[in-house]
Amino acid sequence: MESIIDTEDTIAAIASAVSLGKGGIAVIRVSGEEAINSCKNIVETKSKYAWESHRVFHGFIKDNLENKFIDEILITVMHSPNSFTGEDIVELHCHGGVIVVNKVIETLLSNNTGVRIANPGEFSQRAFLNGKIDLTQAESINQLINAKNLKSAEIAFNGVKGEIKKKIDIIKNDLIEQLSEIEARVDFEEDFSEFNYNDFSRNIKIIKEKIKILIENSKRGAHIHNGISIALIGKTNVGKSSLLNLLSKKEKAIVTSIPGTTRDIIEVNLTIKDIPIKIIDTAGIRETDEYIENIGIDKSFEMIQNSDYIIYLYSLEEGLNKDDEKIISKIPQEKLITILGNKKDLIDSKKVNKKNLSNSVLMSIKNDEGEKELVEKIVKKCGSKEFENIDIFLNERQISNLTDCLKNLNDTDPIIANKLPFDLLSIEVRDGIKNLSRITGQELTEDLLNNIFSKFCIGK
Numbered sequence: 001m002e003s004i005i006d007t008e009d010t011i012a013a014i015a016s017a018v019s020l021g022k023g024g025i026a027v028i029r030v031s032g033e034e035a036i037n038s039c040k041n042i043v044e045t046k047s048k049y050a051w052e053s054h055r056v057f058h059g060f061i062k063d064n065l066e067n068k069f070i071d072e073i074l075i076t077v078m079h080s081p082n083s084f085t086g087e088d089i090v091e092l093h094c095h096g097g098v099i100v101v102n103k104v105i106e107t108l109l110s111n112n113t114g115v116r117i118a119n120p121g122e123f124s125q126r127a128f129l130n131g132k133i134d135l136t137q138a139e140s141i142n143q144l145i146n147a148k149n150l151k152s153a154e155i156a157f158n159g160v161k162g163e164i165k166k167k168i169d170i171i172k173n174d175l176i177e178q179l180s181e182i183e184a185r186v187d188f189e190e191d192f193s194e195f196n197y198n199d200f201s202r203n204i205k206i207i208k209e210k211i212k213i214l215i216e217n218s219k220r221g222a223h224i225h226n227g228i229s230i231a232l233i234g235k236t237n238v239g240k241s242s243l244l245n246l247l248s249k250k251e252k253a254i255v256t257s258i259p260g261t262t263r264d265i266i267e268v269n270l271t272i273k274d275i276p277i278k279i280i281d282t283a284g285i286r287e288t289d290e291y292i293e294n295i296g297i298d299k300s301f302e303m304i305q306n307s308d309y310i311i312y313l314y315s316l317e318e319g320l321n322k323d324d325e326k327i328i329s330k331i332p333q334e335k336l337i338t339i340l341g342n343k344k345d346l347i348d349s350k351k352v353n354k355k356n357l358s359n360s361v362l363m364s365i366k367n368d369e370g371e372k373e374l375v376e377k378i379v380k381k382c383g384s385k386e387f388e389n390i391d392i393f394l395n396e397r398q399i400s401n402l403t404d405c406l407k408n409l410n411d412t413d414p415i416i417a418n419k420l421p422f423d424l425l426s427i428e429v430r431d432g433i434k435n436l437s438r439i440t441g442q443e444l445t446e447d448l449l450n451n452i453f454s455k456f457c458i459g460k
């Protein structure tokens, strides 16, 4: 059982990236009633700005138990309620090595009682509980941190600014208006005109449309978050891994002249002309008895099915032959971005048979030739209207609550159709409103909230 999080404690965690172990500077964040006192215990400073809110000042970390100085640091303090969590916050900016950072944290904990290491997401949870942000903002911050491409980051930031909450609140207010139309007539029947089933039905229909658009756009959201997948498919040694490296401008995949170099799937996230894309390098397809390579080749065939789009590569030196055509026949036409003839540098370009190559791009990946033409093909195929005009999208949890709300509104249909007593409608509308409230974090149990925040990053 997850223990209920104690919000009385003062919490501390490394707030900066530590996964690589090293960095110029690391930030340790301390939040809670004892944040300032506990840091005062381990910081020596002569600064005239010391412990003022929203200032930076200079000092040293001192371990009083061992009577030793540990690091020279900068310190930021934010007094409650004007901080990210709404509590007192102290940030210790120390040197970024693993040993230093851990020693500073250890010193903070050993020199103070009532300070403990924060659980994942606990700073955000406190910001939420203290009303600094709503749940959609907290979730958007987490999404921003985990963004794999620029487009997804841009959209996540709109959520951080409160754009999801704003959209949900608009729909919620629409429903509250409909609810009051019903309830006014239940409570003060004689003062109001008769309940109009048609008006109500029309208004609910408009609200449902808004919800459906939001759900539809959000389905594309997952696509934006993960990127449109483009698999590089072809026989061995045609230059698939070379292309992955060229497009990602990184030496991500191993390239050798040995056929069968790539075994496992290799993925790179990137943004091409504002389109979020995931390029997938696969094992070259050929007849082989090699056990591991065959597993890789099976995965390549799976990728033909599972990716959104495909670039088929072949070597111009060898030409496009029967084996290629057999593989190409397995690719759904609408998925094929282009049949890419690579290694143009190895052939006399006049000899290329242009007849079969109307949809083709010729490249020399080695000499950096033809990339522009390929990018044009990619943009033409993937740069559909799909991602235009999407400024926010909901995550799975939020979509699920919104879908529940839609069901509540659908349940008004039979009541209206059969002209059943109109006060029955208020139950459905109320439940709909409740489901919207869950999106922004109201009406949720503590366990559910703990569960949501526990999936956030450490130090966030």
Ligand SMILES: Nc1nc2c(c(=O)[nH]1)N(C=O)[C@@H](CNc1ccc(C(=O)N[C@@H](CCC(=O)O)C(=O)O)cc1)CN2
Residues within 6 Å of the ligand: 054, 078, 081, 082, 083, 084, 091, 132
């Ligand atoms: N050093 C540092 N950088 C950071 C954060 C942080 O906590 N510390 N953030 C955190 O994740 C993000 C920025 N978000 C923040 C949101 C609110 C407040 C804040 O202090 N709000 C106060 C006062 C605002 C003001 O002075 O106008 C408030 O809301 O009352 C700080 C950072 C990213 N960068």
Ligand SMILES: Nc1nc2c(ncn2[C@@H]2O[C@H](COP(=O)(O)OP(=O)(O)OP(=O)(O)O)[C@@H](O)[C@H]2O)c(=O)[nH]1
Residues within 6 Å of the ligand: 235, 236, 237, 238, 239, 240, 241, 242, 243, 254, 255, 256, 257, 258, 259, 260, 261, 262, 263, 282, 283, 284, 285, 342, 343, 344, 345, 346, 363, 364, 365, 366, 367
């Ligand atoms: N001449 C020439 N050689 C190239 C070109 N592109 C790639 N190569 C070479 O072709 C060989 C195979 O390239 P890879 O990128 O490993 O090919 P692959 O399709 O990933 O191969 P497998 O992973 O084994 O299926 C390497 O020696 C590359 O340097 C090109 O445009 N011209």
Ligand SMILES: [K+]
Residues within 6 Å of the ligand: 236, 237, 255, 256, 257, 258, 259, 260, 261, 262
């Ligand atoms: K190879």
Ligand SMILES: [Mg+2]
Residues within 6 Å of the ligand: 240, 241, 242, 253, 254, 261, 262, 281, 282, 283, 284
């Ligand atoms: Mg390869």
